[in-house]
Amino acid sequence: MIVQTPVYFDRTEEFVSSDSVTLDTLQSVVAYRYIARYAPELSAPFVEADFAFRRKTLSGQKTQRPRWKGCVNRVTNAFPGLVGKYYAFMRSDDAKIRLAQEMVTQIQDSFREDLKRLNWLDEPTREAALDKLGSVTKHIGHSTLEETFPFQLRSDASFVENLQVVSNYELDRDIARIGNSINRDEWVTTGAVVNAFYVPRANRIVLPDGILQSPFFAQDRHFVRNFGSIGSIIGHELTHGFDSSGRHYAGDGNLRDWWSNVTSNEFLKRSEGLVTQYNSYEVLSQTGSGKRLGYTNGKITLRENIADNGGVKIAFAAYQKYTTDQETQDDSSSMSQAERNLSVNVADKLFFISFAQSFCSKRSDASIINGLASNAHTIEQWRVNGVASNSHxxxxxxxxxxxxxLNPKIKHQLW
Incomplete structure (x- = not known):
């Protein structure tokens, strides 16, 4: 059993033991946590109360999303494999998957060369890191495993009652797996999601069909744009295997210390540089008021900042190698003549522009403030500029x- 946040239990014990916490308060907390889980699927008063607190107050969302989006989300969560297969049938194809697989291999090769060059790794740690990188498995597209659903949904039951049937099945299934070997072919997500993942306990990156689309990826555009966007994301996920948390897992996905003391201490020292850097960024309101909302938190965002910086570095190196190995134009007849004729310097700039475009966003003040306190990712502006300032x-x-x-004398980089 892996307990990722043991401090939670210490603080829960302190809370429950406090003289100021009454039985009524505890009952209210438990009742709220249970009701909040299903509130978006209950009657209008619950839906409106849930939206007013969790969406409007905490995130600054002004209007509720259409009910159909909530239904799609719930069905996807309940039947991720089926929805992923349907999405792939509608939107994916073998050529797209092959191109994505090739890019993963190219960026993995780039990371391998980077590991060979890093002068702060001693040889035993370098060899272990190379072994782990070589052991990374990939899930690209969607799950092709056959699924069975040993439960029955009833048309005469409420929507929430059917959700509880699915939830109870998932709980029983997970409990039955305790003590058994892990099925390493099983997907952790649906293919119909616009995201990418690294799974430390399986040493696997996951690149679903949903993210293999513009602005991240397309077959009919200059290859540099793919390297800058989806390439940086692939590099980001690979680097997660070597961030402040992922580095504690070995190539087989088990928790095992494969670092020498000297190299581990060097990692921690370099990490402190990133923490200091990302503690210094001032965050302003995006409403035009210029109001200061706070500063980024380099400690809680360290893992993602390590992955952001490493991902762009190895993706750019992979792009440069591809440019050297191939003609500096894509074979696709759909590419515009202007893109075919890009100079090397313009193409290099387009790499970083494509990376930055992936993070275009607009946030409310409430969303920013909440994110500064709890989001593991740095706010988008500084995700981009922080990486740029560390990039030679x-x-x-x-x-x-x-x-x-964007070109400080001191640049902070691990991988």
Whole structure:
């Protein structure tokens, strides 16, 4: 059993033991947690109360999403494999999957070369890191496993009652798996999701069909745009295997320390540099008021910042190698003539522009404030600029003046 946040139990015990916490309060907390789980699927008063607190107050969302979106979300959560197969039938194809697989291999190769060059790794740790990288498995597209559903949904039952049937089945299934070997072919998500993942306990990256679309990926555009967007994401997920948490897992997915003391200490020292850097970014309101809402938190975002910086670095190196190995134009007849004729310098710039475009966003003040306190990812503006300021390649491509905001003298990088 892996308990990722043991402090939660310590604080829960303190809360329950406090003289200021009455039995009525505890009962209210338990009742709220149970009701909140199903509130979006209950009658209008529950839906409206849930939206007012969790969406409007905490995130600044102004209007409720259409009910059909909630239904799609619930069905996807209940039957991820089936929905993934249907999405793939409608939107995916073998050529797209093959291109994505090729990019994963290219970026994995780029990471391998990076590990060979890093001078802060001693040889035993380097060999272990290379072994782990070589052991990474990939889930690309969607699950092809056959599924069975040993339960029955009833048309005369309420929507929530049917959701509880599914939830109870999943709980019983998970309990029955305790003590058994892991099915490493099983997907952790549906193929119909716009996201990507790294699973440390399986040493696997997951690239679902849902993210293999614009603006992240397309077959009919200059390859540099794919390297800048989905390539950086692939690099990000691979780097998660070597971040402040993923580094504690070995190539077989088991918790095992494969670091020498010297290299581990160097990792921690370099990590502190990233923490300090990402503690310094001021975050302003996006409403145009210029109001300061706080600062980014380099500690709670460390894992993602390590992955962001490493991902862009190895994706850019993979793009450069691909450019050297191939003609600097895509074979697709759908590509515009303007993209075919890109100069190397313009293409290099387009890599970073494509990376940045993936993070275009607009947030309410409430969403920003909540994210600064709890989100493991740095807010989008500083995810992009933080990576750019650590990149020698970015500074060279855009001719950034020395010691400028995006080309500081000290650059923080692990991988």
């Amino acid at each position: 390649e970015f500074a060279n491509v855009f001719s950034c003046p020395a010691d400028s905001a």
